[in-house]
Amino acid sequence: MSAVPIRDRALDDAVTVARDREDVAVGNEIVRHRLSSRLIHWSVALSFFVSVLTGMPIWTPLFRWMADLFGGLSVCRFIHPWAGIVFTVISTVQFFHWLGDMKLEPNEKDWLGPRAWKYLKYQGDDSEVGKYNGGQKLFFFAVSLGALGLLVSGVVMWYPLSFSQLVRELSILLHDVTFILFSAAIIWHIYLGTAAEPGTFGSMVRGTVTKAWARLHHPRWYREVTGQK
DSSP, X not given: OOOOOHHHHHHHHHHHHTTTOOSEEETTEEEOSOHHHHHHHHHHHHHHHHHHHHHHHHHOGGGGGGXXXXXXXXXXXXXXXXXXXXXXXXXXXXXXXXXXGOOOOGGGTTTTTHHHHHHHTTOSOOTTOOSSOXXXXXXXXXXXXXXXXXXXXXXXXXXXXXXXXXXXHHHHHHHHHHHHHHHHHHHHHHHIIIIISTTHHHHTTTSEEEHHHHHHHOHHHHHHHHOOO
16 A cells, blocks of 8 residues: 655645634645634625626526526526625625735835735735735725625615615615626635746635745745744
8 A cells, every 4th residue: 555645645634724723834735724624615706706796697697597507597596685685784794804904014005006916916025914915905905895885785676666766876876886897806816826826726725825825925924824934
C-alpha cells in the first residue's frame, strides 16, 4: 500500500481544522475561512442567482426562456420576491459576520484609485495588506448597500398600491440600476476569485490557501498567522 503524500495529508488536516477555526497555519496551508463563513457565502450566492434567474424573465421578454427553468412566468413571479427576502436575510447575517474584519484602515482609503490596478498587476508596495485588502473591504460595503437598495425598492414593487406613482417609478429605476451594477460587480468578483488570482476559489470551497498564496496576496496576514517574515 502506497503512503499518502505529505502534501495531501497536510491539506486534509487543514480542511479538518477549517470546519471550526480560521487564521491557523497547518503544514503548507493556512485556514482562511471556517465552515460557517463558507456556508454563509454560498447561501448568499445561491439566493442571489435564484433571484436573478427568476427576476430576469419578469424584467424583459428577452429572458422569458429562463422562466421555463422554474415552471413558467407565474412561478417566477411567486418565487422572485421570496428569494429576494432570503437573499436579504442571509446578506444581513453575512454583513455582521464579516463586519469586524472589514473596517477600513487609514492606509486603505486610496483603493478606489490607482492602487487597486497596481495591486492587480502585482506592482507597488502591499506588504501591509492584511487578511482583506482595501478593495475587498470596499466591495463588501458596496454589496451590502446594494442588497439594501434591492430590498427597499423590491418592497415597493411587491406592494405597489401602498405607494404613490412617483415612488413606484423611482423604485423600479433603483431596482434596475442596482441589479445591473450588482451583477457586473459579481462577475468581476468571480473573475478575481478564479482566473485573476488562482487559489482564491479554493479558500471558499475547502477553506484553505497555500502559504505561498497568502504571502503573495496578503503578506501582513501571512506574517501574523505564521510568525514568519
